Amino acid sequence: MTTAIEFRNVDKVYGDTRVVKQLNLSIQRGQLVTLIGPSGCGKTTSLKMINRLIEPSSGSIFVSGNDTKAVDPVELRRKIGYVIQQIGLFPHMTIEENISLVPKLLRVNKEQYMKRADELMELVDLDPRMYGKRYPKQLSGGQQQRIGVARALAADPDIILMDEPFSALDPISREQLQDELIKLQEQLKKTIVFVTHDMDEALKIADQIVLMQNGHVVQHDVPEQILRHPKDDFVREFVGEKRFMQFNAFRHVEEVMTEAVTVRPGRGIAECVQHMRRRHVNSLIVTDREGRYLGVVGAEEVYEHYQNESATAEMAMRRDAPTVMPDSNVEEVLTILQTNAKGFLPVVDRSEKLIGVVTRASVLNVITPLTGEESDDGSTVASI
Ligand SMILES: Nc1ncnc2c1ncn2[C@@H]1O[C@H](COP(=O)(O)OP(=O)(O)OP(=O)(O)O)[C@@H](O)[C@H]1O
Ligand SMILES: [Mg+2]
Structure with a gap:
């Protein structure tokens, strides 16, 4: 497996607070990795440092082997999909136009990017003939979030960053989008970094889970290992006691x-x-x-x-x-x-x-x- 994203000794300091501390983290190609931890532990900050929406105070981040410091941030961002909670679809543009924005910027020809927009809408299970010409506010929250995912996929990036993309949705839409993300991921094999603070969500979708606390990584492992061998009381408490298993001495x-x-x-x-x-x-x-x-x-x-x-x-x-x-x-x-x-x-x-x-x-x-x-x-x- 090759490394898609690597943090080396990354710090982020605001004033005199270090909000990310000596972060070392390797994310392998094709993996869906969830960053999870309590509010304020540095998940969003870490995520945004990958596409240089936030600059690290020290240390380096490598994307596909290249130090991001040496890459033009605008270029970098075009190659990395980004989905956030309030997806920020442009309200005055149709769904089609929203999805085609990046390919258009990348000067892909019109016929190609329109076709791509249709494909992407089908990929996220929305009929392009029905929704393509609509405006964002004519869609439900779940449908808008789907368009957000489609838009992030538009330029066919290898890496997608998702910051609590489904957390504003009702539980049913949320489950549906999680299922669709799993399906999409099986098909597309992108490298996805997904921030959440919902343990059920992390356990359901993740290949690997990175548990963070106060700006550093406490445990980075596959879900099965986290469930079986929580590293310390923080992990135990965060994951929730009820999820851990033990073999009871029941015999009758x-x-x-x-x-x-x-x-x-x-x-x-x-x-x-x-x-x-x-x-x-x-x-x-x-x-x-x-x-x-x-x-x-x-x-x-x-x-x-x-x-x-x-x-x-x-x-x-x-x-x-x-x-x-x-x-x-x-x-x-x-x-x-x-x-x-x-x-x-x-x-x-x-x-x-x-x-x-x-x-x-x-x-x-x-x-x-x-x-x-x-x-x-x-x-x-x-x-x-
Ligand atoms: N621009 C900023 N200036 C000063 N402090 C900041 C700034 N941005 C974030 N912080 C602080 O950095 C810490 C980490 O913030 P971050 O947004 O990464 O947390 P998070 O883990 O994403 O939390 P949440 O789950 O609430 O989204 C927080 O204590 C936050 O207050
Ligand atoms: Mg956050």
């Missing part, structure tokens, strides 16, 4: 089981189907009024009996389905689950009472957040 089924979806024996087959659909399950567990386990009705049983209008859950159910005890061992249960077509096992205690089900997914409850809210491993039984 009762500690990992989940809620069972049940049905009374007298219910009809159509009712069973309705209930399964509503609860998104592929089987129901038949219990009597005392909550005792009777059998299982799955898709096969339904299929076999649905034509019989007087058939009931009790008539259709399998009575010989395997069950497990609450104190059964989790590893053993996983072995049984591997060969079990239904993919779950009812958990039944010694007095025949149904207390839950164990599925492959519920075994993931063995790995629980270090602290935080309880996972839903309750033994509650839902019923109709």
Whole structure:
């Protein structure tokens, strides 16, 4: 991998405060790197030093191997895409004109840059025929932000800097744009430096995360390593305790089981189907009024009996389905689950009472957040 951007001992001083301190950072080509940290830690300052919107007080920044001090800042900026929160589309220009601005400056011929504008709009999922001739204020916030991304891509730069580009959007548009950025990045393989202070966003989109505090880098690593090996308490606190995993010493089924979806024996087959659909399950567990386990009705049983209008859950159910005890061992249960077509096992205690089900997914409850809210491993039984 080659280095796209490198900070060497970079300082930024305002008056007598050093807001960026001895920053050393290598960003590899084709990577999406997020800069994250508390407000005021120097993210924007660091980002703007890359395209010389801010000049370092000392140290050097290399872009594609060249010391940026030796590059004309205007030239530099034309080769580096830049997207910010209030994207600053020019209000008196149409969307098309906004996107074509840089290629126009670069003296690309008109036919070429108009075609490019159309391609870019399609790339960010906006129909050029519908939106090309509109003005920015005729677009929603999310659509404007998409145009911001399209504009940053217009001159086909290798590097794109993004400073909290999605943070002013509602959660749904934000998720959508994150998904699109991931898709775009898979296609285009740009080097992207993305500033955020949202850890969920960073974990979702980043190849690498750079955690900053008071103007320096605390930890620079892939998301998986940050989650597994936070360097210190600051990282731990910033990432949020609930995201760290630890392996619990759970060994018994009762500690990992989940809620069972049940049905009374007298219910009809159509009712069973309705209930399964509503609860998104592929089987129901038949219990009597005392909550005792009777059998299982799955898709096969339904299929076999649905034509019989007087058939009931009790008539259709399998009575010989395997069950497990609450104190059964989790590893053993996983072995049984591997060969079990239904993919779950009812958990039944010694007095025949149904207390839950164990599925492959519920075994993931063995790995629980270090602290935080309880996972839903309750033994509650839902019923109709
Ligand atoms: N022109 C300036 N003059 C003096 N101090 C400045 C100037 N610009 C930024 N700072 C200070 O530098 C520090 C870093 O600012 P910067 O904008 O890089 O933070 P940030 O990490 O991007 O924060 P946020 O998450 O709030 O955007 C802050 O303490 C800020 O007050
Ligand atoms: Mg900032």
